Amino acid sequence: MQSLHDEVDRAAEDGWFSGVVRVDRAHETELCAAYGFADRAHGVRNTVDTQFGIASGTKGLTALVVMSLVERGTLGLDTTARSLLGDDLPLVADDVTVEHLLAHRSGIGDYLDEDGADLSDHLMPVPVHELATTEQYVAVLEGHPTVFPAGARFAYNDAGYVLLALLAERASGVEFPDLVRTLVCEPAGMVDTAFLRSDELPGRAARGYLSVDGLRTNGLHLPVRGSGDGGIYSTVTDLRGFWTALVAGRIVSPQTLAEMVRPRSHWPDLSYVSSRDHRRYGLGFHLHATGDQVWLEGYDAGVSFASLHDPASSVTWTVISNWTDGAWPIVRVLRDWFGS
Template identity: 80%
Template sequence: MQSLQDAVDEAAERTGFSGVVRVDRARRTELCTAYGLADRAHEIPNTVETLFGTASGAKTLTALAVMRLVERGTLSLGTTARSLLGEDLPLVADDVTVEHLLAHRSGIGDYFDEDAAADIRDYVMPVPVHRLATTEDYLPVLDGHPTVFPAGEGFAYNNAGYVLLALIAERATGVAFPDLVRTLVCEPAGMSDTAFLRSDELPGRAARGYLSSTGLRTNVLHLPVRGSGDGGIYSTAADLSAFWDALLAGRIVSPERLAEMVRPRTDWPEESRRYGLGFHLHATGDAVWLEGYDAGVSFRSLHRPSTSVTYTVISNWSDGAWPIVRLLDERFGG
């Protein structure tokens, strides 16, 4: 059989992959390689230490931060959004709870309809992106969307719900959401390079996100200038490996709480998977993962307990990660 390194190198060359691939088995790194350019205009290569946007990969960190607050007694799964919203977002139903929001079963209207965008690059934020720098800044974007179905009676992947979770966490603690994620999730996990960065002041180690496999157009006009609960955190392949080690060792949430989060709450046949509380789950197997897809970003970080395999594929263009993800799924059992 072709070696793992040769197989990934060949696929990266064939597809023009730009990003980092890391594979660990039983906590031993079998592959960690960077490909392509972090900054095409200046021909700066990606390295294994490059910071990449993770888009909706941040949702899992949001869920874990919220669960830490549940463990502390600051929130409960039954806490209603309305109890912390006051007069804001009047269309959010009175019975929508933290648990509904975590499971994408709240039924609230979404500001970003992923199904309506034929191409992820076609979506334009309803307000200028530079105005979205804090979670409270999202209130005008979240407002005015009618309920789609009664809370708990359906499933619809929902970006607004995770921004709402960030808002609830902020209001319950009085602490800015990026700081909550840092102190409740990243620090216990040893994720020292993971943070919500502003797209208009990226540090030198951060990759620019590109809208296609070639060309110089970046995603800076497509995404909020700084992410919130539904996406936008930057990370590295090493930090994501550390994340899985810490998560499985009980350093972020207790093993009992983690078991609750990875228990399937919904079948998601359209995407050939299931969903828990903040985690994507294999349709029939035991794999669990974080995933992000947006203009200039494609990302998956997966752990399969039955084989002790963890992999991260993180790319700085919209569709870059998926051919490598398919290769690794085929290699390690789908």
């Protein structure tokens, strides 16, 4: 019988995987391995300490910032977006609340239409260098009519999480990257997690590639600096620390976490991850269709990522890749191996 390491090695070779895989059970690391190149042009290999973009995995951190502010009384789940927007974004309905936004049930129009989109296309509606602060994203959030009444149904929405970052900034008076650092990263000991600018990546950060080979990066495809819906960089070590701190109550209280992982919606799985039929969604976290597994996930030009925690087995695993579809063959191996 092949070991998990053998299975991952085989999938990595067959799928030309570029990235890092880490698996922990309780307090023991069962697997931590790096593959491929962080910088193909210069032959710089990925290591287990390489920083990778995690795309929409950022949404879980955004949700934790918001819920931390709820615990402090700075925001409420029933706070309306309009109460902090003033005259900005007039097409956001007056009854849209923080809870609607967290649960992807707000009905607001999205600034990105990714359904059926080719992620190698240039999808951003404004030049990417114009998106370096959360307030600058107001320009791309404007002009999108309401799609359905708030609370009526689930619809995954990037704009909603940028709006949450904007509301968090305005309510607290602190810029969103600093909120993530102080409310999430510092309590979790995530020393290598930050919103890096794509035009000044440090030496340990992986470049994101649009295909399995070649040198074309995602530098013109994503905002120069991320916000509430995506764009933070992290490492597998930091993500292990994230789950440990989250479960231990060091980021938000156990009562708040329980509220965040309470299912709000069912929605179909995405075929690039799994052949399973459904998953559920809480507040910022993906949830297993029937079990207790909770995870973060990201998929964008030059980025693919999933990080899962199973409280029943105390298993945590993370897969990060620096090309668009790189993570999913490894994710499928881990899901099959651990039955998640």
